[in-house]
Each structure stands twice: as structure tokens, then as C-alpha cells.
Amino acid sequence: MKTEQPLEGKILTPTFLICCLIFLISLIFMAKRFLYGLGAVSNMSDGYPWGLWIAFDVVIGTALGCGGYAMALLVYVFNKGEYHPLVRPALMTSLFGYSLAGVAVVIDVGRYWQLYNIFLPWYMNPNSVLLEVALCVGAYVAVLWVEFSPTFLTKFGADNAKAFMNKIMFVFIALGILLPTMHQSSLGTVMVVTGSKLSPLWWTRLLPLLFLISCIFLGYAIVVFESSITGSRYPIHDETDLLGKVSGVMAWLIAIYLVIRLADVVIRGHLNLAFRGDLLGNMFLLENILLLIPMAVLFVPANLKNARVMFLCAVSIVLATVLFRFNTYIIGFDPGDGWHYFPSVGEIFISLGIVSMEIMAFLWFIKRLPIYRRL
Amino acid sequence: MKIKRRDFLKGLAGSAVLAMAPPAIASSSEKNRLPDALGILYDSTLCVGCQVCMVACKRANNMPLEFYGPQKRWDNPVDLSSKTLNIIKVYENGTPKEKDREIDGYAFVKRHCMHCVDPACVSACPASAMTKDTKTGIVSYNKNACIGCRYCQVACPFNIPKFEWDNPFPKIVKCQLCSHLLAKGQIPACSNECPTGASLFGPVADLVKEAERRQNMTAGKYYEFPVSEISSTKKQVHKAKKYIPKIYGENDGGGTQVLMLAGVSFDKLGLPMLPDRSYTAIAENIQHTLYKGMILPIVAFGGLIFLVKRAEKKKKE
Numbered sequence: 149m150k151t152e153q154p155l156e157g158k159i160l161t162p163t164f165l166i167c168c169l170i171f172l173i174s175l176i177f178m179a180k181r182f183l184y185g186l187g188a189v190s191n192m193s194d195g196y197p198w199g200l201w202i203a204f205d206v207v208i209g210t211a212l213g214c215g216g217y218a219m220a221l222l223v224y225v226f227n228k229g230e231y232h233p234l235v236r237p238a239l240m241t242s243l244f245g246y247s248l249a250g251v252a253v254v255i256d257v258g259r260y261w262q263l264y265n266i267f268l269p270w271y272m273n274p275n276s277v278l279l280e281v282a283l284c285v286g287a288y289v290a291v292l293w294v295e296f297s298p299t300f301l302t303k304f305g306a307d308n309a310k311a312f313m314n315k316i317m318f319v320f321i322a323l324g325i326l327l328p329t330m331h332q333s334s335l336g337t338v339m340v341v342t343g344s345k346l347s348p349l350w351w352t353r354l355l356p357l358l359f360l361i362s363c364i365f366l367g368y369a370i371v372v373f374e375s376s377i378t379g380s381r382y383p384i385h386d387e388t389d390l391l392g393k394v395s396g397v398m399a400w401l402i403a404i405y406l407v408i409r410l411a412d413v414v415i416r417g418h419l420n421l422a423f424r425g426d427l428l429g430n431m432f433l434l435e436n437i438l439l440l441i442p443m444a445v446l447f448v449p450a451n452l453k454n455a456r457v458m459f460l461c462a463v464s465i466v467l468a469t470v471l472f473r474f475n476t477y478i479i480g481f482d483p484g485d486g487w488h489y490f491p492s493v494g495e496i497f498i499s500l501g502i503v504s505m506e507i508m509a510f511l512w513f514i515k516r517l518p519i520y521r522r523l
Numbered sequence: 524m525k526i527k528r529r530d531f532l533k534g535l536a537g538s539a540v541l542a543m544a545p546p547a548i549a550s551s552s553e554k555n556r557l558p559d560a561l562g563i564l565y566d567s568t569l570c571v572g573c574q575v576c577m578v579a580c581k582r583a584n585n586m587p588l589e590f591y592g593p594q595k596r597w598d599n600p601v602d603l604s605s606k607t608l609n610i611i612k613v614y615e616n617g618t619p620k621e622k623d624r625e626i627d628g629y630a631f632v633k634r635h636c637m638h639c640v641d642p643a644c645v646s647a648c649p650a651s652a653m654t655k656d657t658k659t660g661i662v663s664y665n666k667n668a669c670i671g672c673r674y675c676q677v678a679c680p681f682n683i684p685k686f687e688w689d690n691p692f693p694k695i696v697k698c699q700l701c702s703h704l705l706a707k708g709q710i711p712a713c714s715n716e717c718p719t720g721a722s723l724f725g726p727v728a729d730l731v732k733e734a735e736r737r738q739n740m741t742a743g744k745y746y747e748f749p750v751s752e753i754s755s756t757k758k759q760v761h762k763a764k765k766y767i768p769k770i771y772g773e774n775d776g777g778g779t780q781v782l783m784l785a786g787v788s789f790d791k792l793g794l795p796m797l798p799d800r801s802y803t804a805i806a807e808n809i810q811h812t813l814y815k816g817m818i819l820p821i822v823a824f825g826g827l828i829f830l831v832k833r834a835e836k837k838k839k840e
Contacts, residue, residue, distance in 0.1 A: 187688030194604065194685050197673035224834045225827070232838070258671020258686060258693040265650045271668050272651065275807055278674045279649035280814065318835060322827035330820060337809050341643050341678045343802030344795060353805060356813075483682055484795065485602070 174501020189494030195487025205252030213245020218367025284331035392452035438468035562780030576713035583712035623786030644675035725753030777801030
């Protein structure tokens, strides 16, 4: 069996340098935010207190980081050891997605200097959905670094430490499945309290279930997406067989999700809102069509052998789940009183800066650490 | 593949049951009015729009002035903000000739924190910065606990908590029913200085009775109305207007400690139309069903440890 190895090669590629530049620009906006307050760089307001940073960097960022969770479900809960080669790359994206969501939270919260209050028992509010999200995400970031530690230990040849880590790893693997199940569903529950401020196309008490199922198939889509891209640019072992199986699982999950999603809107009697031709209706249709098409495609067995088709399906699924979260947190949210929101240049640059950081770290990791199976 | 699908369905069915459970055991999270709750009864038909309450509020709470338009001479906020805790707004329709009439009329409305029976902000806040007094039911804010996440703003159905967007060291700002004055035996500044009794302070139980009395008044007849405080001996005689047959806040959104009466329907006055069961209760129900005593997560954790061990054993073989 082939083992994972660094892909080697130059670090300072054009892609890396462009990311570096965007990151430097974002630093200027970050400085402005900390010197003059959130209003100086963002378009957030008392009507839209949450903008791009929470919706994209935190809610979507952590969902995009669900590859590790979704693969762990397959390998450990459903006992499918053959998927093991896909775990390490997936874990790496999770690591970045979640760690940088943490960075985004520090930028976003107003009173960041006392952010640690949520870890102090006398300040904790057990009724708060957001507290559960914060604690679980915080704990999961730590768990991800522990889960990923053997990769570092291999690089530095610390064999004893690695053996010890491998012995206790089962606890962290179990936590690595439990924690995302808790906080990814809770990210849906977060918006339940908004009630009438959220369009009935998205407000449902099933939000936690919808967020949970969608983060799992999103996790698989990310694994397919990333393996395809890395596979086209670097000499790594061809995983098309495994990706085909993962895509098959994905199709079934999407089918279950869509049945629940549509039945819920129909039973609550709001399907008419979807066909009014306005922004919200169209967003709802788009979000679900972007799932419906890849689902249909992936139900055809022949397509599960075609890497290109699977890649395109994965792209569509990623877009759909990202849109679902944007819709639930921003587009479908209307506080009334004529408030409007569109992210400012500063907000967009800070988000881009965080994504750039992620890409730079990704490039360094795959070239210097044993992540992928080389040819 | 076949087995995998079936296992997947099993797992999903389990989580589906969990998420569907809340509606079945509804009402368990609903909160009742506190017996000694304090509040305000705002009667739009008595309000003359003089805005003395706004001036009094700013003075009592040391709030900065807020300017709108080119002339920066006098405080003239257009809405609630981090500088304005209380505001009088006006509804106008057509040729606004007559007060408290929906068509070709106008009416005033006073907006500030409603001090909900089951406040969304208190439930939402991860750091317990928003608290509801267990006796008076007043919803207060503690900046030393607050992390500035603004979930209270997202959650509040009345858009009451405001954030200092232009301050590098910001805090949330909201009406706290002049708790600092109550501690000194005084009453909220807005009610204290209201000349007509439109803003009436008192125990919520008494305010509800007073609101019911007004609902039963015959329009056009003269009645006595207490000024400032429900127990006050200072009374004024007014001609009763025709009230909308509704006490806003009696049950809306699970009930509020600030109650309102008006001659114009409340949605026209800009108040949200909320179901009687608070969204707070719905959200807490989901949360409590899944996480009560952390039993479910702990059981799940045990199950996962077993599954991971099993998978690792298989890998070694």
C-alpha cells in the first residue's frame, strides 16, 4: 500500500503570491476595523447585525470544512476502511476551514478582548444556541489539530510521540464526529429564534436537521472537488474509484434532504412564495435546482466513473449549500423598517484575505507534509 | 454500497426523530408573567407627541445628542440607535386631519424595549450579558459579560438592542426601564415626565387591568386617567377615543411588560405581528430536547468510541 508523502515543489508560485497580496490588502482593512470600529469598514447595521463575516467565514467556512467530519463518518461509523486515503486531505481542509472561522470570529465580535467570557462557567448561558456552537466549534478546532498531529510528527520523525498519539487517537476521532454533529445542526437552530424576521422559505424548526444533512453531503462534495483539482495539477494516486463511491453516497443524501426540504415548505403552506418571481423565490429555486441536477446525474451509475462529471456535480452541490446558508443568514433575513445590506469593499477584502490565508496554508501543507498518496 | 445506504438511512432516521420531536412536546419552554413584574402602559390616544419623554430619557441615562440633517442645533433622532433609547414616531395617512384615525389621520407611537416575558435576547446571549430580573422582569445588559456577538440584535423581534458601530470599544445599548432610578425609589424618566399619562408606569398586573378598563370605555365619554404612575393620585379627565380592540403585548410574542393601546391598528404603527407563542420558546425547545442534561451527546459519544474502536480493529486485521 502506498503511503502519504509530501508533493514537494516550489512554495512561491504565482497563485501563492497573489494570495499573499490579497492577504496584505486585507490587513489594512483589519487595522482600520480595530482602530475605528466595525462601522468604519463594514456595511453591517442595527438591522443587519450579521453580515458577510458571520455568514461566509463562520457559517459557510465551517460547513466547507466538513470534509473531515463526513469522511470520518464513512470510515468509522459505517466502518468503511477503504476510504482511508481520502481522510487526511479532508482533515486538512477541515483544519483550515475551522481555524480561520475562529480568526473571523475575533474580527467580527465587538468586544473581542473579553471573548474568553464564553469559556467562564459563571458567564455561560446554557439556553443559548450560540454558546453551544461556540464551545463545540472551539473544542473541534483543538480536536482537529490533535487529529492532524501525526502528520507533523511524521515529518519531524518523532516516532514515540506519534505512537502515543495513535494509541489515544480513538477518543479524538469520536469527538471529531460528535462535535460537528452538534454544532453544524445548531448553526441551523441559531436562526430559529429570528422567527418572523426570516422568510418562511427558510424559517422552519427543521433548520437543524437541514443544516446537518447538508453539511455532510457538502463534506463529500468538497472531498471530490479538492481531490479532482489536486489530481489535475499534481502527480497523486488516482482516487476516481473511491470518489465514485463517495458521489453515490452523496446522491442518496441529497435525495433525503430534498424530500425533507420540499415537504416542509409544502406542509407549512409556503410553496407559493417560491414561484412569485421575486429575489427570495428565485433564490429558493436556484438553491434546490443546484442540488436536484447533480443528484439526478449521480444516480446514473456510469457517471460515477467519470471524474469530470463528478467534479462538476461537486461544484454544483458546493454552490447550492453555500447559497442555502447565505439565504438563511442574510438574503432571507429581513428585519423590517427598510433596512438593507450588501457587504462593503472592506468586508469583502477581509473575507478574501482569510480565504487567501487558507489557500496559502493548503499549498504549503500539501508540498511539505505527507497528505496525499503520490504516484 | 447497499449496506452503506441502509446504515446511512438508519443514522439519518435517528437524527430526524430528534429534530421532529420538539413540536410534540410544545409549550414546555413557555414562560409565564412574573407576579411582581414592572412595566409601562403606553396609550397612543393620550400621547400628544411632545417628546418630553425623549428628553427625559436622554437626561436620565446620560445619552449623547443625535443630529439629523445639516443643522446640528437640537437633538432630533429619526429612530432608535445606540444614542437614543426611547423615541416617539408618527403614523400619517392621506391628509392627516384627525388624530388616532387610520384613513386621513395620524397617530403617535412610543418605541423602546418591550421587556418581553420570554425575551429572545436573554435566551440568545451566549455570555449571559442580557438578563431578566427574576422579580421585576426588567431586561438589563451587562457590558462586562458581553462579547459583542450581536446575536441579541438578530434575535429581538422588536429590533431593540443597538450596537455602537463607530466605537472601537463598542457595547450594546438598550432601555433598562431606568433600573437605576427604580433603585432610588423613583420611576422611569419617560413616565415621570409624561404630561398626559400616555406613558404610565406600574406593576404589569395593574397595568393590564387599567388597559382592560380603557378597552371597555365608551368613545366620546369622559373618564379619569392617572398620570405618570398607576397608583398616582394625580389624574386627568380626557374624552375617551375609540380604541382598537387589542392590548398589544398582552400575548404578542409570548407577552411583553410594556403594553400598548391605540386608535390605529398596531401594524400601521410599525409593531411586528407576532404569534402568541414566542420564537424563543420554539428555539429553546429544540435545544433542550437535544441537550437536556447532555444525556444524548454523552450516549452518542460512548457509541462513537465503540464504533471507532471497531473500525480501528478492522484496519489492523
